[in-house]
Amino acid sequence: MNGDTFKMIIYLSFGTILMENFVLSNFLGICPFLGTSKKLSSAVGMGVAVVFTMAIASAATWVTNEYLLVPNGLEYLQTIAFILVIAGLVQFIEMLIKKFLPPLYNALGIYLPLITTNCAVLGVAILNVQYEYNLWQSVLYSASAGASFMVATIIFAGIREKIDFNDIPKCFKGLPIALITAAFLSMAFTGFQGLFG
Amino acid sequence: MYKEILTAILVLGGIGLLFAIILAISGIFFEVKKDERVVMIREALPGANCGACGYAGCDAYAEAIASGNAKANLCIPGTNVSAEKIGKILGIEVEKQKTRAMRVMCCKDVTETFDYVGIKTCAGEAAMFRGANSCNYSCLGKGDCVAACPNNAIMMRNGIPIIDANICTECGLCAKACPKGLIKYVIGDYGYYVACSSRDTGKVTKANCKNGCIGCRICEKKCEYDAIHVENNVASIDYEKCTACGKCAETCPVKVIKKYCVNN
Numbered sequence A: 001m002n003g004d005t006f007k008m009i010i011y012l013s014f015g016t017i018l019m020e021n022f023v024l025s026n027f028l029g030i031c032p033f034l035g036t037s038k039k040l041s042s043a044v045g046m047g048v049a050v051v052f053t054m055a056i057a058s059a060a061t062w063v064t065n066e067y068l069l070v071p072n073g074l075e076y077l078q079t080i081a082f083i084l085v086i087a088g089l090v091q092f093i094e095m096l097i098k099k100f101l102p103p104l105y106n107a108l109g110i111y112l113p114l115i116t117t118n119c120a121v122l123g124v125a126i127l128n129v130q131y132e133y134n135l136w137q138s139v140l141y142s143a144s145a146g147a148s149f150m151v152a153t154i155i156f157a158g159i160r161e162k163i164d165f166n167d168i169p170k171c172f173k174g175l176p177i178a179l180i181t182a183a184f185l186s187m188a189f190t191g192f193q194g195l196f197g
Numbered sequence B: 001m002y003k004e005i006l007t008a009i010l011v012l013g014g015i016g017l018l019f020a021i022i023l024a025i026s027g028i029f030f031e032v033k034k035d036e037r038v039v040m041i042r043e044a045l046p047g048a049n050c051g052a053c054g055y056a057g058c059d060a061y062a063e064a065i066a067s068g069n070a071k072a073n074l075c076i077p078g079t080n081v082s083a084e085k086i087g088k089i090l091g092i093e094v095e096k097q098k099t100r101a102m103r104v105m106c107c108k109d110v111t112e113t114f115d116y117v118g119i120k121t122c123a124g125e126a127a128m129f130r131g132a133n134s135c136n137y138s139c140l141g142k143g144d145c146v147a148a149c150p151n152n153a154i155m156m157r158n159g160i161p162i163i164d165a166n167i168c169t170e171c172g173l174c175a176k177a178c179p180k181g182l183i184k185y186v187i188g189d190y191g192y193y194v195a196c197s198s199r200d201t202g203k204v205t206k207a208n209c210k211n212g213c214i215g216c217r218i219c220e221k222k223c224e225y226d227a228i229h230v231e232n233n234v235a236s237i238d239y240e241k242c243t244a245c246g247k248c249a250e251t252c253p254v255k256v257i258k259k260y261c262v263n264n
Helices: A003-018 A030-035 A040-069 A075-100 A102-108 A112-116 A119-130 A135-163 A175-190 B002-029 B036-044 B058-066 B079-090 B122-126 B144-148 B173-177 B202-208 B218-222 B247-251
Strands: B100-104 B154-157 B160-163 B183-187 B190-194 B228-231 B234-237 B257-261
Touching (some): A030 A135, A030 A175, A040 A075, A040 A112, A040 A119, A040 A135, A075 B002, A112 A119, A135 A175, B036 B058, B144 B154, B144 B173, B173 B183, B190 B234, B247 B257
Antiparallel strands (some): B228 B234
């Protein structure tokens, strides 16, 4: 393995989680970020499901793009083709898990359909094409993107569980204070910018 | 021009068709066979997932009934309506549920021993010297039960929660939320309950609260059915034996035994 590959791996994994956090820097997947961060347990479940879906969806969309869309000059259909592939694939995987791994299905089952048509999953597929990553780079980048979502959601869920016990002015209770917290968290993560020079 | 449109349609249509076929085939191959009865029982249940039956949720309870591990009349929000439907599905006679209600076992008339200024929940206050009230077993009145109630059946009146039996589904979430454990089930369409949970001796209770049960055992002696007993300095009613005759309430010197009525 040469130095450049190693650098790329570090950049794609840790760089994505810390510097290019999908939720806190790219503002993708805000909806599940706010929706599933009320409890730590559901945040973990959702996070694992996102990592899983993103890794598999990116591989499938990369193949679709490289061997179907580009040779036929259909790059302009990326969005719709990716949605189709991701939705079909997740449905298929859900069936597989339901049949062969019932415990995993009980843990992830309700979150999988939630993320089929999520902007973060579609976003990572399109970013893969934009950055011109090859297959392994795409998969690594997408898995780290999922991990960045997981990290952000888990941190946020931890904070929100504590916020529930605080005496907050009535007008800020619930979602407003959650959004303010998310803003602070996002600002805190900008501190990681330029971590790898 | 036509060629470009045609390729676009073919490629996208092809992807769609491919996934449709895969999903259709896998739908047949990977179908998880569920017990039909489970699905039917699940539909007969209210779907509140409250856990009052003692199972993780309505799905878990439906499976337990179908496999014969659970009685069919445990669903409290579903009342006898659910139980009857389940009985029909399984073709068995289901025992009728006894009417139940939630009541607050406290009618405090206490003084505050200090000013509590912490977070405004019962759990928070209970953590601070077991609460500001002079009686350690009394309602703190910060409304944890009100917040816990999914149906808005609880109202605070004069610092004590009042549970509306017409709205209450007896799910028991308020009982879990109360840090003092004051909310308990009463059983039967109407009857009596002891509105006090003080385990202090009669003298201490009397000093702390004007209304508390002093554990004098008069009710125990007057009861003809052996249904009321003083344990840990507070009377409690055995609803299996109680006939709701009201002798205990008549003779109670502090009038802490109160009547309740559930309209159904």
